[in-house]
Amino acid sequence: MGEYPKLMMLQTCPFCWKVRSLLENLKIDFHEDQLNPLRRKKSLKFAGDWGKVPIWRESETDFIIDSTPIMIFLDEKYNSSKLYDTNSDRQAEWLKWVDEKLAKATIPILYGSLGSALSSTRTVSKLEKFGFFSRHLYAWTGFPIMWGIIAKTRVKKDGRKPKKLWHDLLDEFLLQFDGKPYFGGDKPDIVDFAAFGIVRSISPFRQFREIESHDSGIKWYNSILSTLN
Template sequence: MAHLNKYISLLRNVVKCNGRFLSTRPPPIVKASFLSNPVFVGLSLGVGGTLGYAYYSAINTEPVYNEMGNTQPILKSFPEGITVSRKVRIPEDTTGLKITLFQYPTCPFCCKVRAFLDYYGVSYDIVEVNAVLRQQIRWSSYKKVPILLVQTPNGYQQMNDSSMIVSCLASYLSETNVGVEEVASYFPETEYRDDDGVIKKEIMNRYFLMLNDRMNGRSVKDIMDERKWRKWADQTLVHTLSPNVYRTKEEAFQAFEWFSEVGEWDKHFSSWERWLMVNVGAYAMYFISKRLKKRHNLKDEVRQSLYDECNLWVKTIEARNNGPYFGGQRPNLADLAVYGVLSSIEGCEAFKDLLGKSRIRSWYEKMKTNVTNHLGNEYVKHYANQKAVVG
Protein backbone atom coordinates (compact mmCIF):
# COMPACT_ATOMS: atom_id res chain seq x y z
CA MET A 1 0.00 0.00 0.00
CA ALA A 2 2.86 2.39 0.77
CA HIS A 3 4.26 1.77 -2.70
CA LEU A 4 0.84 2.35 -4.23
CA ASN A 5 0.48 5.67 -2.42
CA LYS A 6 3.92 6.74 -3.63
CA TYR A 7 2.95 5.73 -7.15
CA ILE A 8 -0.19 7.86 -7.02
CA SER A 9 1.75 10.77 -5.55
CA LEU A 10 4.40 10.38 -8.23
CA LEU A 11 1.89 10.44 -11.06
CA ARG A 12 0.20 13.49 -9.61
CA ASN A 13 3.50 15.35 -9.31
CA VAL A 14 4.77 14.28 -12.72
CA VAL A 15 1.71 15.93 -14.20
CA LYS A 16 2.21 19.01 -12.01
CA CYS A 17 5.89 19.29 -12.84
CA ASN A 18 5.43 18.84 -16.57
CA GLY A 19 1.99 20.27 -17.08
CA ARG A 20 1.09 22.85 -14.44
CA PHE A 21 2.20 25.68 -16.72
CA LEU A 22 -0.04 24.50 -19.55
CA SER A 23 -3.25 26.28 -18.64
CA THR A 24 -3.93 29.26 -20.87
CA ARG A 25 -7.13 30.36 -19.20
CA PRO A 26 -6.48 33.84 -17.77
CA PRO A 27 -7.43 34.50 -14.16
CA PRO A 28 -10.65 36.43 -13.69
CA ILE A 29 -10.31 40.13 -13.01
CA VAL A 30 -10.43 40.90 -9.31
CA LYS A 31 -9.77 43.81 -7.09
CA ALA A 32 -7.59 44.02 -4.03
CA SER A 33 -7.37 46.58 -1.26
CA PHE A 34 -3.57 46.73 -1.29
CA LEU A 35 -2.98 49.21 -4.11
CA SER A 36 -2.36 52.26 -1.98
CA ASN A 37 1.44 52.06 -2.29
CA PRO A 38 3.02 54.78 -4.46
CA VAL A 39 5.76 52.46 -5.69
CA PHE A 40 3.91 51.65 -8.89
CA VAL A 41 4.70 55.06 -10.45
CA GLY A 42 4.42 54.95 -14.25
CA LEU A 43 5.04 51.21 -14.49
CA SER A 44 1.75 50.31 -12.90
CA LEU A 45 -0.24 51.82 -15.73
CA GLY A 46 -3.53 50.04 -15.90
CA VAL A 47 -3.18 48.00 -12.70
CA GLY A 48 -5.86 49.93 -10.89
CA GLY A 49 -8.17 49.43 -13.83
CA THR A 50 -7.37 45.77 -14.32
CA LEU A 51 -7.92 44.74 -10.71
CA GLY A 52 -11.68 45.03 -10.28
CA TYR A 53 -13.25 44.32 -6.86
CA ALA A 54 -15.16 41.12 -7.39
CA TYR A 55 -15.43 38.22 -9.75
CA TYR A 56 -18.88 36.63 -9.63
CA SER A 57 -18.79 32.94 -10.38
CA ALA A 58 -21.74 31.23 -11.98
CA ILE A 59 -21.55 28.77 -9.11
CA ASN A 60 -20.87 31.16 -6.25
CA THR A 61 -21.52 34.89 -6.58
CA GLU A 62 -19.89 35.80 -3.27
CA PRO A 63 -16.97 38.19 -3.89
CA VAL A 64 -13.60 37.31 -2.40
CA TYR A 65 -12.40 39.85 0.14
CA ASN A 66 -8.66 40.51 0.07
CA GLU A 67 -6.87 41.60 3.22
CA MET A 68 -4.20 44.27 2.90
CA GLY A 69 -1.64 41.94 4.45
CA ASN A 70 -1.64 39.27 1.74
CA THR A 71 2.10 39.67 1.21
CA GLN A 72 4.88 37.17 0.73
CA PRO A 73 5.69 35.38 4.02
CA ILE A 74 8.82 35.96 6.09
CA LEU A 75 10.21 32.94 7.96
CA LYS A 76 11.86 33.50 11.33
CA SER A 77 14.44 30.80 10.61
CA PHE A 78 15.56 28.54 7.79
CA PRO A 79 13.32 25.46 7.44
CA GLU A 80 14.48 22.73 9.80
CA GLY A 81 16.01 19.58 8.37
CA ILE A 82 16.62 20.98 4.88
CA THR A 83 19.91 20.05 3.24
CA VAL A 84 21.37 22.17 0.47
CA SER A 85 21.97 20.01 -2.62
CA ARG A 86 24.63 22.23 -4.15
CA LYS A 87 26.01 25.74 -4.03
CA VAL A 88 26.45 28.05 -7.02
CA ARG A 89 29.19 30.53 -6.15
CA ILE A 90 30.09 33.36 -8.51
CA PRO A 91 33.26 35.25 -7.50
CA GLU A 92 32.08 38.47 -9.14
CA ASP A 93 28.90 38.60 -7.02
CA THR A 94 28.71 41.89 -5.09
CA THR A 95 25.03 41.82 -4.11
CA GLY A 96 25.51 40.33 -0.66
CA LEU A 97 22.30 38.35 -1.17
CA LYS A 98 22.03 34.94 0.46
CA ILE A 99 19.56 33.01 -1.69
CA THR A 100 18.21 29.46 -1.56
CA LEU A 101 16.28 28.11 -4.54
CA PHE A 102 13.92 25.16 -4.11
CA GLN A 103 13.50 23.58 -7.52
CA TYR A 104 13.00 20.74 -9.99
CA PRO A 105 16.02 21.02 -12.32
CA THR A 106 14.06 20.68 -15.60
CA CYS A 107 11.01 22.75 -14.66
CA PRO A 108 10.80 25.66 -17.17
CA PHE A 109 9.93 28.09 -14.40
CA CYS A 110 12.90 27.02 -12.28
CA CYS A 111 15.13 27.28 -15.34
CA LYS A 112 13.86 30.82 -15.83
CA VAL A 113 14.89 31.85 -12.31
CA ARG A 114 18.30 30.22 -12.68
CA ALA A 115 18.83 32.02 -16.00
CA PHE A 116 18.21 35.35 -14.24
CA LEU A 117 20.54 34.58 -11.33
CA ASP A 118 23.28 33.18 -13.55
CA TYR A 119 23.15 36.06 -16.03
CA TYR A 120 23.42 38.70 -13.31
CA GLY A 121 26.09 36.72 -11.47
CA VAL A 122 24.16 36.26 -8.23
CA SER A 123 25.33 33.36 -6.06
CA TYR A 124 22.72 30.96 -4.68
CA ASP A 125 22.16 27.61 -3.01
CA ILE A 126 19.96 24.91 -4.55
CA VAL A 127 17.66 22.48 -2.78
CA GLU A 128 16.50 19.76 -5.17
CA VAL A 129 12.90 18.92 -4.37
CA ASN A 130 11.88 15.27 -4.46
CA ALA A 131 9.05 15.24 -7.00
CA VAL A 132 7.52 12.14 -5.40
CA LEU A 133 7.43 13.05 -1.73
CA ARG A 134 8.19 16.79 -1.87
CA GLN A 135 9.37 16.66 1.73
CA GLN A 136 11.76 19.55 1.05
CA ILE A 137 8.82 21.98 0.78
CA ARG A 138 6.52 20.56 3.46
CA TRP A 139 7.29 23.64 5.54
CA SER A 140 5.59 25.85 2.92
CA SER A 141 1.87 26.35 2.38
CA TYR A 142 2.78 27.08 -1.25
CA LYS A 143 3.42 23.69 -2.86
CA LYS A 144 4.81 24.55 -6.28
CA VAL A 145 8.34 25.28 -7.42
CA PRO A 146 10.30 27.43 -7.68
CA ILE A 147 10.33 28.82 -4.16
CA LEU A 148 13.04 31.29 -3.22
CA LEU A 149 14.28 32.19 0.26
CA VAL A 150 16.37 35.33 0.73
CA GLN A 151 18.04 35.92 4.09
CA THR A 152 17.18 39.31 5.60
CA PRO A 153 17.75 40.97 9.00
CA ASN A 154 14.31 39.70 10.07
CA GLY A 155 14.65 36.12 8.88
CA TYR A 156 14.06 34.64 5.45
CA GLN A 157 11.89 36.34 2.86
CA GLN A 158 9.93 33.74 0.92
CA MET A 159 9.12 34.40 -2.74
CA ASN A 160 6.71 32.28 -4.77
CA ASP A 161 6.08 32.25 -8.54
CA SER A 162 8.97 32.51 -11.00
CA SER A 163 7.85 35.76 -12.62
CA MET A 164 7.33 37.42 -9.24
CA ILE A 165 10.78 36.23 -8.15
CA VAL A 166 12.42 37.72 -11.23
CA SER A 167 10.46 40.99 -10.99
CA CYS A 168 11.22 41.36 -7.29
CA LEU A 169 14.95 40.69 -7.62
CA ALA A 170 15.26 42.87 -10.73
CA SER A 171 13.51 45.70 -8.89
CA TYR A 172 15.72 45.26 -5.83
CA LEU A 173 18.94 45.24 -7.85
CA SER A 174 18.00 48.46 -9.65
CA GLU A 175 16.99 50.38 -6.52
CA THR A 176 19.42 52.10 -4.16
CA ASN A 177 17.52 52.47 -0.91
CA VAL A 178 14.89 49.73 -0.72
CA GLY A 179 15.36 46.38 1.03
CA VAL A 180 14.30 42.95 -0.18
CA GLU A 181 11.41 42.69 2.27
CA GLU A 182 9.96 46.02 1.20
CA VAL A 183 10.18 45.19 -2.49
CA ALA A 184 8.60 41.76 -1.89
CA SER A 185 5.70 43.43 -0.07
CA TYR A 186 4.72 45.13 -3.32
CA PHE A 187 3.72 41.74 -4.78
CA PRO A 188 0.68 40.68 -2.73
CA GLU A 189 -1.40 37.62 -3.45
CA THR A 190 -4.95 38.24 -4.63
CA GLU A 191 -7.69 35.68 -4.06
CA TYR A 192 -10.40 35.11 -6.66
CA ARG A 193 -12.95 32.50 -7.70
CA ASP A 194 -12.30 30.51 -10.84
CA ASP A 195 -14.99 29.35 -13.26
CA ASP A 196 -15.83 26.46 -10.93
CA GLY A 197 -16.23 28.70 -7.89
CA VAL A 198 -12.97 27.52 -6.34
CA ILE A 199 -10.97 30.17 -4.49
CA LYS A 200 -7.48 30.52 -5.93
CA LYS A 201 -4.53 32.82 -5.36
CA GLU A 202 -2.66 34.89 -7.90
CA ILE A 203 0.12 37.48 -7.78
CA MET A 204 -1.62 39.72 -10.26
CA ASN A 205 1.23 42.23 -10.72
CA ARG A 206 4.01 39.64 -10.97
CA TYR A 207 5.32 41.05 -14.26
CA PHE A 208 5.65 44.61 -12.94
CA LEU A 209 8.95 46.25 -12.04
CA MET A 210 8.96 48.46 -8.96
CA LEU A 211 11.40 51.11 -10.11
CA ASN A 212 9.91 54.05 -8.20
CA ASP A 213 11.20 57.11 -10.08
CA ARG A 214 14.27 55.34 -11.49
CA MET A 215 13.60 54.49 -15.14
CA ASN A 216 17.32 54.03 -15.87
CA GLY A 217 16.99 55.53 -19.32
CA ARG A 218 14.15 53.24 -20.39
CA SER A 219 10.86 54.38 -21.85
CA VAL A 220 7.51 53.22 -20.50
CA LYS A 221 6.83 51.56 -23.87
CA ASP A 222 10.06 49.60 -23.65
CA ILE A 223 9.19 48.33 -20.18
CA MET A 224 5.65 47.43 -21.23
CA ASP A 225 6.94 45.56 -24.30
CA GLU A 226 9.29 43.62 -22.06
CA ARG A 227 6.37 42.75 -19.79
CA LYS A 228 4.24 41.65 -22.77
CA TRP A 229 6.84 39.18 -24.02
CA ARG A 230 7.60 37.86 -20.55
CA LYS A 231 3.92 36.95 -20.41
CA TRP A 232 4.17 35.43 -23.87
CA ALA A 233 6.95 33.13 -22.66
CA ASP A 234 4.74 31.93 -19.79
CA GLN A 235 1.38 31.87 -21.54
CA THR A 236 2.22 30.82 -25.10
CA LEU A 237 5.73 29.47 -25.60
CA VAL A 238 5.67 27.02 -22.70
CA HIS A 239 2.51 25.41 -24.04
CA THR A 240 4.41 24.15 -27.08
CA LEU A 241 6.95 22.25 -24.98
CA SER A 242 5.24 19.17 -23.52
CA PRO A 243 3.45 18.09 -26.74
CA ASN A 244 6.84 18.23 -28.46
CA VAL A 245 8.98 16.67 -25.76
CA TYR A 246 6.52 13.75 -25.39
CA ARG A 247 5.46 13.60 -29.05
CA THR A 248 6.26 9.89 -29.40
CA LYS A 249 6.80 7.19 -26.81
CA GLU A 250 10.47 7.01 -27.76
CA GLU A 251 10.90 10.76 -27.27
CA ALA A 252 9.04 10.63 -23.96
CA PHE A 253 11.35 7.93 -22.61
CA GLN A 254 14.42 9.77 -23.91
CA ALA A 255 13.23 12.96 -22.19
CA PHE A 256 12.70 11.24 -18.84
CA GLU A 257 16.10 9.58 -19.03
CA TRP A 258 17.57 13.03 -19.54
CA PHE A 259 15.51 14.42 -16.64
CA SER A 260 16.92 11.60 -14.51
CA GLU A 261 20.47 12.43 -15.52
CA VAL A 262 20.16 16.19 -14.99
CA GLY A 263 18.23 15.80 -11.74
CA GLU A 264 20.54 13.06 -10.43
CA TRP A 265 17.55 10.91 -9.59
CA ASP A 266 19.88 8.00 -8.82
CA LYS A 267 21.13 10.03 -5.83
CA HIS A 268 17.79 11.38 -4.64
CA PHE A 269 15.56 8.34 -5.17
CA SER A 270 15.62 4.62 -4.57
CA SER A 271 16.13 2.44 -7.64
CA TRP A 272 12.47 1.45 -7.82
CA GLU A 273 11.33 5.06 -7.50
CA ARG A 274 13.64 6.13 -10.31
CA TRP A 275 12.39 3.26 -12.48
CA LEU A 276 8.81 4.27 -11.75
CA MET A 277 9.45 7.93 -12.50
CA VAL A 278 11.08 7.20 -15.85
CA ASN A 279 8.79 4.45 -17.09
CA VAL A 280 5.42 5.43 -15.69
CA GLY A 281 6.15 9.14 -16.05
CA ALA A 282 7.13 8.86 -19.70
CA TYR A 283 4.18 6.63 -20.53
CA ALA A 284 1.70 8.91 -18.75
CA MET A 285 3.05 12.12 -20.27
CA TYR A 286 2.94 10.63 -23.76
CA PHE A 287 -0.85 10.34 -23.48
CA ILE A 288 -1.31 13.56 -21.54
CA SER A 289 0.62 15.46 -24.22
CA LYS A 290 -2.05 14.52 -26.76
CA ARG A 291 -4.68 16.25 -24.64
CA LEU A 292 -2.43 19.26 -24.16
CA LYS A 293 -1.93 19.53 -27.92
CA LYS A 294 -5.68 19.75 -28.38
CA ARG A 295 -6.22 22.09 -25.44
CA HIS A 296 -3.73 24.62 -26.74
CA ASN A 297 -4.75 24.34 -30.39
CA LEU A 298 -1.35 23.24 -31.62
CA LYS A 299 -0.87 22.07 -35.18
CA ASP A 300 -1.13 18.38 -36.03
CA GLU A 301 2.62 18.48 -36.58
CA VAL A 302 3.40 19.90 -33.15
CA ARG A 303 7.00 20.62 -34.04
CA GLN A 304 5.76 23.29 -36.42
CA SER A 305 3.94 25.07 -33.58
CA LEU A 306 7.20 25.19 -31.63
CA TYR A 307 9.12 26.41 -34.68
CA ASP A 308 6.49 29.04 -35.45
CA GLU A 309 6.58 30.56 -31.96
CA CYS A 310 10.37 30.67 -31.91
CA ASN A 311 10.48 32.18 -35.40
CA LEU A 312 7.96 34.79 -34.25
CA TRP A 313 10.29 35.65 -31.37
CA VAL A 314 13.28 36.08 -33.71
CA LYS A 315 11.20 38.10 -36.18
CA THR A 316 10.03 40.39 -33.37
CA ILE A 317 13.63 41.04 -32.27
CA GLU A 318 14.62 41.85 -35.84
CA ALA A 319 11.68 44.24 -36.25
CA ARG A 320 12.84 46.23 -33.23
CA ASN A 321 16.08 46.87 -35.13
CA ASN A 322 18.10 47.86 -32.07
CA GLY A 323 20.39 44.90 -31.49
CA PRO A 324 20.70 41.11 -31.35
CA TYR A 325 18.42 40.81 -28.32
CA PHE A 326 14.92 41.89 -27.47
CA GLY A 327 16.58 44.21 -24.99
CA GLY A 328 18.76 45.71 -27.72
CA GLN A 329 22.51 45.45 -27.25
CA ARG A 330 22.10 43.34 -24.12
CA PRO A 331 19.43 40.91 -22.92
CA ASN A 332 16.49 42.10 -20.87
CA LEU A 333 14.00 40.15 -18.76
CA ALA A 334 12.05 39.02 -21.82
CA ASP A 335 15.20 37.52 -23.33
CA LEU A 336 15.98 35.75 -20.07
CA ALA A 337 12.41 34.41 -19.77
CA VAL A 338 12.40 32.93 -23.27
CA TYR A 339 15.90 31.52 -22.85
CA GLY A 340 15.04 29.99 -19.48
CA VAL A 341 11.92 28.29 -20.83
CA LEU A 342 13.72 26.84 -23.86
CA SER A 343 16.74 25.73 -21.83
CA SER A 344 14.47 23.34 -19.91
CA ILE A 345 14.29 21.04 -22.96
CA GLU A 346 17.91 21.41 -24.06
CA GLY A 347 18.66 17.69 -23.76
CA CYS A 348 15.56 16.52 -25.63
CA GLU A 349 15.09 15.53 -29.27
CA ALA A 350 12.64 18.39 -29.71
CA PHE A 351 15.37 20.88 -28.88
CA LYS A 352 17.78 19.40 -31.40
CA ASP A 353 15.09 19.67 -34.07
CA LEU A 354 14.32 23.23 -32.98
CA LEU A 355 17.89 24.39 -33.47
CA GLY A 356 18.10 22.74 -36.86
CA LYS A 357 14.72 23.73 -38.31
CA SER A 358 13.94 27.17 -36.89
CA ARG A 359 15.78 30.49 -36.74
CA ILE A 360 16.35 30.42 -32.99
CA ARG A 361 19.90 28.98 -32.90
CA SER A 362 21.90 32.21 -33.27
CA TRP A 363 19.92 34.08 -30.60
CA TYR A 364 19.89 31.07 -28.26
CA GLU A 365 23.64 30.50 -28.47
CA LYS A 366 24.32 34.19 -27.81
CA MET A 367 22.02 34.03 -24.81
CA LYS A 368 23.74 30.92 -23.48
CA THR A 369 27.08 32.71 -23.68
CA ASN A 370 25.63 35.66 -21.77
CA VAL A 371 24.07 33.50 -19.07
CA THR A 372 26.88 31.00 -18.51
CA ASN A 373 29.50 33.76 -18.39
CA HIS A 374 27.42 36.02 -16.10
CA LEU A 375 27.76 38.96 -18.49
CA GLY A 376 25.01 40.89 -16.73
CA ASN A 377 27.11 41.11 -13.59
CA GLU A 378 28.67 44.41 -14.63
CA TYR A 379 25.26 46.08 -14.35
CA VAL A 380 24.67 44.56 -10.92
CA LYS A 381 28.04 45.93 -9.75
CA HIS A 382 26.96 49.39 -10.85
CA TYR A 383 23.80 49.23 -8.75
CA ALA A 384 25.61 47.59 -5.84
CA ASN A 385 28.04 50.52 -5.73
CA GLN A 386 25.11 52.94 -5.72
CA LYS A 387 23.51 51.04 -2.82
CA ALA A 388 26.78 51.25 -0.89
CA VAL A 389 26.95 55.02 -1.42
CA VAL A 390 23.35 55.52 -0.31
CA GLY A 391 23.73 53.13 2.60
Protein backbone atom coordinates in the same frame (compact mmCIF):
# COMPACT_ATOMS: atom_id res chain seq x y z
CA MET B 1 20.46 23.04 4.38
CA GLY B 2 20.78 26.25 6.28
CA GLU B 3 22.50 28.31 3.59
CA TYR B 4 20.86 31.30 1.98
CA PRO B 5 19.89 32.64 -0.44
CA LYS B 6 18.68 29.53 -2.14
CA LEU B 7 16.51 28.46 -5.01
CA MET B 8 14.11 25.61 -4.36
CA MET B 9 13.94 23.93 -7.73
CA LEU B 10 13.57 20.90 -9.93
CA GLN B 11 16.25 20.23 -12.48
CA THR B 12 13.84 19.86 -15.40
CA CYS B 13 11.33 22.61 -14.51
CA PRO B 14 11.19 25.28 -17.27
CA PHE B 15 10.15 28.02 -14.80
CA CYS B 16 13.18 27.28 -12.64
CA TRP B 17 15.41 27.69 -15.70
CA LYS B 18 14.03 31.21 -16.20
CA VAL B 19 15.26 32.19 -12.75
CA ARG B 20 18.52 30.23 -12.94
CA SER B 21 19.46 31.91 -16.21
CA LEU B 22 19.02 35.35 -14.67
CA LEU B 23 20.95 34.35 -11.54
CA GLU B 24 23.83 33.17 -13.70
CA ASN B 25 23.80 36.27 -15.86
CA LEU B 26 23.85 38.56 -12.83
CA LYS B 27 26.50 36.32 -11.22
CA ILE B 28 24.58 36.07 -7.97
CA ASP B 29 25.86 33.57 -5.40
CA PHE B 30 23.13 31.19 -4.35
CA HIS B 31 22.50 27.60 -3.35
CA GLU B 32 20.53 25.23 -5.49
CA ASP B 33 18.11 23.18 -3.45
CA GLN B 34 17.08 20.44 -5.81
CA LEU B 35 13.97 18.70 -4.54
CA ASN B 36 12.93 15.10 -4.84
CA PRO B 37 9.91 15.46 -7.18
CA LEU B 38 7.94 12.94 -5.16
CA ARG B 39 8.49 14.91 -1.94
CA ARG B 40 7.87 18.31 -3.52
CA LYS B 41 4.71 19.14 -1.56
CA LYS B 42 6.33 18.26 1.74
CA SER B 43 9.51 20.21 1.01
CA LEU B 44 7.48 23.29 0.07
CA LYS B 45 5.15 23.25 3.06
CA PHE B 46 6.88 26.33 4.51
CA ALA B 47 5.28 28.38 1.70
CA GLY B 48 1.67 27.44 2.44
CA ASP B 49 -0.56 26.14 -0.35
CA TRP B 50 1.58 27.25 -3.29
CA GLY B 51 3.25 23.86 -3.73
CA LYS B 52 5.21 24.84 -6.86
CA VAL B 53 8.82 25.50 -7.80
CA PRO B 54 10.69 27.77 -8.20
CA ILE B 55 10.73 29.48 -4.80
CA TRP B 56 13.49 31.94 -3.94
CA ARG B 57 14.43 31.93 -0.27
CA GLU B 58 16.28 34.87 1.16
CA SER B 59 16.26 33.40 4.65
CA GLU B 60 14.39 30.86 6.73
CA THR B 61 11.32 33.10 6.76
CA ASP B 62 11.63 35.40 3.72
CA PHE B 63 10.77 33.92 0.36
CA ILE B 64 9.28 34.80 -3.02
CA ILE B 65 7.10 32.55 -5.14
CA ASP B 66 6.49 32.46 -8.90
CA SER B 67 9.24 32.74 -11.51
CA THR B 68 8.44 36.18 -12.97
CA PRO B 69 8.07 37.98 -9.61
CA ILE B 70 11.33 36.28 -8.54
CA MET B 71 13.12 37.63 -11.64
CA ILE B 72 11.75 41.12 -11.04
CA PHE B 73 12.89 40.96 -7.42
CA LEU B 74 16.40 39.82 -8.38
CA ASP B 75 16.71 42.52 -11.03
CA GLU B 76 15.69 45.12 -8.49
CA LYS B 77 17.86 43.90 -5.63
CA TYR B 78 21.03 43.01 -7.53
CA ASN B 79 20.83 44.98 -10.77
CA SER B 80 19.21 48.38 -10.10
CA SER B 81 16.16 47.28 -12.16
CA LYS B 82 18.10 47.56 -15.42
CA LEU B 83 16.22 44.72 -17.10
CA TYR B 84 12.64 45.41 -16.15
CA ASP B 85 10.57 48.53 -16.57
CA THR B 86 7.35 48.57 -14.51
CA ASN B 87 5.77 50.91 -17.06
CA SER B 88 6.44 48.78 -20.12
CA ASP B 89 3.26 47.16 -21.46
CA ARG B 90 5.37 45.48 -24.11
CA GLN B 91 7.48 43.66 -21.51
CA ALA B 92 4.43 42.70 -19.46
CA GLU B 93 2.66 41.34 -22.54
CA TRP B 94 5.62 39.25 -23.66
CA LEU B 95 6.45 37.95 -20.20
CA LYS B 96 2.92 36.59 -20.27
CA TRP B 97 3.48 35.18 -23.76
CA VAL B 98 6.58 33.33 -22.53
CA ASP B 99 4.57 31.60 -19.78
CA GLU B 100 1.41 31.02 -21.76
CA LYS B 101 2.80 30.08 -25.17
CA LEU B 102 6.46 29.11 -24.95
CA ALA B 103 6.35 27.27 -21.61
CA LYS B 104 3.22 25.40 -22.70
CA ALA B 105 5.05 24.16 -25.80
CA THR B 106 7.50 22.14 -23.67
CA ILE B 107 5.01 19.31 -23.08
CA PRO B 108 4.31 18.55 -26.77
CA ILE B 109 7.97 18.57 -27.77
CA LEU B 110 9.06 16.39 -24.85
CA TYR B 111 6.10 14.03 -24.67
CA GLY B 112 4.19 14.45 -27.93
CA SER B 113 4.82 10.95 -29.23
CA LEU B 114 5.32 7.71 -27.39
CA GLY B 115 8.97 7.51 -28.47
CA SER B 116 9.79 11.00 -27.28
CA ALA B 117 7.76 10.51 -24.08
CA LEU B 118 9.79 7.42 -23.24
CA SER B 119 13.11 9.09 -23.92
CA SER B 120 12.14 12.28 -22.03
CA THR B 121 10.88 10.33 -19.04
CA ARG B 122 14.20 8.48 -18.85
CA THR B 123 16.13 11.77 -19.06
CA VAL B 124 13.96 13.23 -16.26
CA SER B 125 14.52 10.12 -14.15
CA LYS B 126 18.29 10.60 -14.52
CA LEU B 127 18.33 14.36 -13.83
CA GLU B 128 15.96 14.60 -10.88
CA LYS B 129 16.77 13.54 -7.35
CA PHE B 130 14.50 10.56 -7.00
CA GLY B 131 15.33 7.84 -4.53
CA PHE B 132 16.83 4.69 -6.10
CA PHE B 133 13.59 2.73 -6.33
CA SER B 134 11.33 5.57 -7.34
CA ARG B 135 13.81 6.55 -10.08
CA HIS B 136 13.37 3.17 -11.73
CA LEU B 137 9.69 3.09 -11.05
CA TYR B 138 9.31 6.52 -12.65
CA ALA B 139 11.33 5.56 -15.72
CA TRP B 140 9.61 2.30 -16.43
CA THR B 141 6.01 2.39 -15.23
CA GLY B 142 2.95 4.02 -16.72
CA PHE B 143 4.31 7.58 -16.70
CA PRO B 144 5.73 7.63 -20.22
CA ILE B 145 2.60 6.14 -21.65
CA MET B 146 0.32 8.43 -19.72
CA TRP B 147 2.31 11.48 -20.83
CA GLY B 148 2.47 10.14 -24.37
CA ILE B 149 -1.30 10.00 -24.50
CA ILE B 150 -2.01 13.37 -22.86
CA ALA B 151 0.57 15.22 -24.94
CA LYS B 152 -0.47 13.45 -28.13
CA THR B 153 -4.02 14.73 -27.66
CA ARG B 154 -2.64 18.25 -27.26
CA VAL B 155 -0.52 17.93 -30.40
CA LYS B 156 -3.54 16.72 -32.35
CA LYS B 157 -5.63 19.62 -31.13
CA ASP B 158 -2.99 22.16 -32.15
CA GLY B 159 -2.58 20.46 -35.54
CA ARG B 160 1.12 21.32 -35.82
CA LYS B 161 4.02 18.97 -35.23
CA PRO B 162 5.97 20.06 -32.08
CA LYS B 163 8.95 21.13 -34.18
CA LYS B 164 6.74 23.35 -36.35
CA LEU B 165 5.08 24.78 -33.25
CA TRP B 166 8.49 25.74 -31.80
CA HIS B 167 9.72 27.24 -35.04
CA ASP B 168 6.51 29.28 -35.35
CA LEU B 169 6.84 30.51 -31.76
CA LEU B 170 10.48 31.48 -32.28
CA ASP B 171 9.54 33.31 -35.51
CA GLU B 172 6.80 35.18 -33.65
CA PHE B 173 9.19 36.11 -30.84
CA LEU B 174 12.10 37.19 -33.07
CA LEU B 175 9.76 39.39 -35.09
CA GLN B 176 9.41 41.53 -31.95
CA PHE B 177 13.15 42.34 -32.05
CA ASP B 178 12.64 44.87 -34.85
CA GLY B 179 15.92 43.95 -36.51
CA LYS B 180 17.88 44.21 -33.25
CA PRO B 181 19.77 41.25 -31.73
CA TYR B 182 17.50 40.96 -28.66
CA PHE B 183 13.94 41.55 -27.55
CA GLY B 184 15.46 44.21 -25.30
CA GLY B 185 17.22 45.85 -28.28
CA ASP B 186 21.02 45.94 -28.22
CA LYS B 187 21.09 44.15 -24.86
CA PRO B 188 18.96 41.33 -23.48
CA ASP B 189 16.20 42.35 -21.07
CA ILE B 190 14.02 40.39 -18.66
CA VAL B 191 11.90 38.98 -21.51
CA ASP B 192 15.01 37.65 -23.28
CA PHE B 193 16.09 35.85 -20.11
CA ALA B 194 12.62 34.44 -19.46
CA ALA B 195 12.28 33.08 -23.01
CA PHE B 196 15.89 31.88 -23.01
CA GLY B 197 15.26 29.95 -19.77
CA ILE B 198 12.31 28.09 -21.25
CA VAL B 199 14.28 27.14 -24.36
CA ARG B 200 17.23 26.10 -22.20
CA SER B 201 15.04 23.72 -20.20
CA ILE B 202 14.80 21.57 -23.34
CA SER B 203 18.58 21.48 -23.83
CA PRO B 204 19.24 18.29 -21.79
CA PHE B 205 16.72 16.38 -23.93
CA ARG B 206 17.35 14.83 -27.31
CA GLN B 207 14.48 16.85 -28.85
CA PHE B 208 16.59 19.99 -28.46
CA ARG B 209 17.97 19.35 -31.93
CA GLU B 210 14.53 20.16 -33.35
CA ILE B 211 14.85 23.62 -31.84
CA GLU B 212 18.52 23.94 -32.80
CA SER B 213 17.53 23.77 -36.44
CA HIS B 214 15.93 27.24 -36.13
CA ASP B 215 18.96 29.28 -37.25
CA SER B 216 18.08 32.79 -36.10
CA GLY B 217 16.52 31.43 -32.89
CA ILE B 218 19.63 29.51 -31.97
CA LYS B 219 21.83 32.47 -32.80
CA TRP B 220 19.89 34.53 -30.24
CA TYR B 221 20.00 31.60 -27.79
CA ASN B 222 23.76 31.14 -28.08
CA SER B 223 24.50 34.82 -27.68
CA ILE B 224 22.62 34.83 -24.36
CA LEU B 225 24.26 31.58 -23.33
CA SER B 226 27.63 33.24 -23.75
CA THR B 227 26.68 35.92 -21.17
CA LEU B 228 26.23 33.33 -18.39
CA ASN B 229 28.69 32.05 -15.81
